[in-house]
Amino acid sequence: MAGKREKKSYVTTEEKIKAAARKVFMQKGYGASRTRDIAEEAGINLALLNYYFRSKEKLFHEIMMERVQHLFxxxxxxxxxxxxxxxxxxxxxxxxxxxxxxxxxxxxxxxxxxxxxxxxxxxxxxxxxxxxxxxxxxxxxxxxxxxxxxxxxxxxxxxxxxxxxxxxxxxxxxxxxxxxxxxxxxxxxxxxxxxxxxxxxxxx
Amino acid sequence: MAGKREKKSYVTTEEKIKAAARKVFMQKGYGASRTRDIAEEAGINLALLNYYFRSKEKLFHEIMMERVQHLFxxxxxxxxxxxxxxxxxxxxxxxxxxxxxxxxxxxxxxxxxxxxxxxxxxxxxxxxxxxxxxxxxxxxxxxxxxxxxxxxxxxxxxxxxxxxxxxxxxxxxxxxxxxxxxxxxxxxxxxxxxxxxxxxxxxx
DNA sequence: GTCTATAAGGGGATAGAC
DNA sequence: GTCTATCCCCTTATAGAC
Known part of the structure; x- marks a missing residue:
């Protein structure tokens, strides 16, 4: 999953992807979101998304848990x-x-x-x-x-x-x-x- | 659009499709719904769905208008x-x-x-x-x-x-x-x- | 870590037979 | 009106070069 919690001041690729996923998933929901859109929004390549998160579903799961936590x-x-x-x-x-x-x-x-x-x-x-x-x-x-x-x-x-x-x-x-x-x-x-x-x- | 308002007691194909679309769209939303699922739910063929409603989008639009009306x-x-x-x-x-x-x-x-x-x-x-x-x-x-x-x-x-x-x-x-x-x-x-x-x- | 290329399959829509 | 077969694009995911 590529080095958790790096505490660097610059934004890691993982965080860029998560931020993009947050935006796209929140706008369209899971089913209507496309990993291509997320990759583009993050300014990276589609393959890299799978390198970090293995699948659309796993990425969604992370975002979802985080958002539930934020809401409640x-x-x-x-x-x-x-x-x-x-x-x-x-x-x-x-x-x-x-x-x-x-x-x-x-x-x-x-x-x-x-x-x-x-x-x-x-x-x-x-x-x-x-x-x-x-x-x-x-x-x-x-x-x-x-x-x-x-x-x-x-x-x-x-x-x-x-x-x-x-x-x-x-x-x-x-x-x-x-x-x-x-x-x-x-x-x-x-x-x-x-x-x-x-x-x-x-x-x- | 195949004979509006037939007032027959049996259910027309158009109504069967609409009922199925209502169910599937309501469960999954527009983006995550597949016309194939709607056709199967209606017990008809995919081609027939397009014959009656021309496109997924037009079918959705009809259902949506009807549901908004029902809610408000x-x-x-x-x-x-x-x-x-x-x-x-x-x-x-x-x-x-x-x-x-x-x-x-x-x-x-x-x-x-x-x-x-x-x-x-x-x-x-x-x-x-x-x-x-x-x-x-x-x-x-x-x-x-x-x-x-x-x-x-x-x-x-x-x-x-x-x-x-x-x-x-x-x-x-x-x-x-x-x-x-x-x-x-x-x-x-x-x-x-x-x-x-x-x-x-x-x-x- | 990051890319390009591509495999493998899903999905909307239509052609054409009946 | 209804079906089967098919087209063609889009999407997820991976292989493999750098």
Whole structure:
């Protein structure tokens, strides 16, 4: 696999390929991506891609794991911190997430869509099931609302943050938001979402 | 295009192909779908597919238009009915949408994802921009909350309904919901979402 | 490590028989 | 309308020179 972690300041060929693969896979998805496009985007030859990663599938797998981690990685430390109140958890979540998503607007659609086609990609990587169910977040939700399943609120929180990015093309096409306006709307949501969730949790 | 609307009780070849295309395109997306798979799924020959639809692209276009209509078609009549209060609009929306989505769980992901790759597919079909901006729904939202853009609430409503279906693979993979449990959760949301939206609209 | 050339097969589309 | 056979380009992957 050619020397891992070289810590050089210049960009290695491996990294150039990965960056190109990230871009192409995210734009077109696995099936519609061609290794030729990735090689060209990386400014190298097609044969070299196979030299480093052996196959399109293996390259995709690396990118996919990395992207899943990037999408959900920020959640775990916040959700699991027992020293944070439910409210401050939500503020931190919204803030961290909106920032990350503004820099990676296509990330949620890519990950959720590819995960749908290959659900096992998820299970293999980490054991989120246990991590979630024992989290202080779930405990706090249960305390606050014993009448509604925590999963409902988890969907709400994630949905309020992620959905605008998933629906971005529709928002732009329908004129509900312009490209610059979109950023403003999302920045407003950084403050609004925690308030909304709080209101949702108090519904009778 | 071989006799439109034959109103026969038996299924025409054209319909068999469309049904197969719907299934395959929805599962794999345009780029990863092969016309050979569609033909096999339809129980016919590959040549026949081209005889009816001339090309993969034209077939896809028909399916896509139909699916977009199916996903958003139910919204317009409700949103535009000035005789409905904001609250009853939301109840009707949630109810109609959850029903439809339970029967077409993959529809939102398919449409949003393909729309991202071909944003112009949307504009061509209908003029949603005007339809939306003049809707009584938007007017009612503005009256209720002049301090927050209506688009924010529109994203919330659609997000609360659609997001669980977009994230379904993750919910299943993480054990947050089982396949049967998922239906129960969504049926609960039918009643919960209007209440949540009401609470959101009253946030200070 | 990186290239050119090429093998081996996949995929969309059509010709032409029935 | 429906089929079989086929064309031809595109794609992944590897062999082998440098």
């Amino acid at each position: 990685g920020a959640v775990a430390p916040i959700i699991n911190d027992p020293s944070l109140s439910l409210e401050s958890k939500m503020e931190k979540l919204a803030s961290a997430y909106i920032d990350m998503l503004l820099e990676n607007p296509d990330l949620p659609m890519f990950v959720l869509n590819e995960l749908r086609k290959q659900p096992d990609l998820f299970k293999s990587q980490m054991n989120i099931e246990q991590l979630l169910k024992n989290s202080s977040f779930i405990k706090q939700l249960r305390e606050k609302r014993s009448d509604v399943e925590p999963a409902q609120y988890l969907m709400n929180i994630m949905g309020l943050m992620l959905f605008p990015f998933l629906a971005k093309p529709v928002l732009l096409a329908t004129g509900l938001a312009g490209e610059k306006n979109f950023g403003t709307l999302m920045n407003q949501r950084r403050q609004l979402i925690p308030k909304w969730i709080k209101a949702i949790l108090q519904t009778k | 078609g139910a919204v317009a009549p409700i949103i535009n009915d000035p005789s409905l209060s904001l609250e009853s609009k939301m109840e009707k929306l949630a109810s109609a949408y959850i029903d439809m989505l339970l029967e077409n769980p993959d529809l939102p992901m398919f449409v949003l994802n393909e729309l991202r790759k071909q944003p112009d597919l949307f504009k061509s079909q209908m003029n949603i921009e005007q339809l939306l901006k003049n809707s009584s729904f938007i007017k009612q939202l503005r009256e209720k909350r002049s301090d927050v853009e209506p688009a924010q609430y529109l994203m919330n409503i659609m997000g609360l309904m659609l997001f669980p279906f977009l994230a379904k693979p993750v919910l299943l993979a993480t054990g947050l919901a089982g396949e049967k449990n998922f239906g129960t959760l969504m049926n609960q949301r039918r009643q919960l979402i209007p209440k949540w939206i009401k609470a959101i609209l009253q946030t200070k």
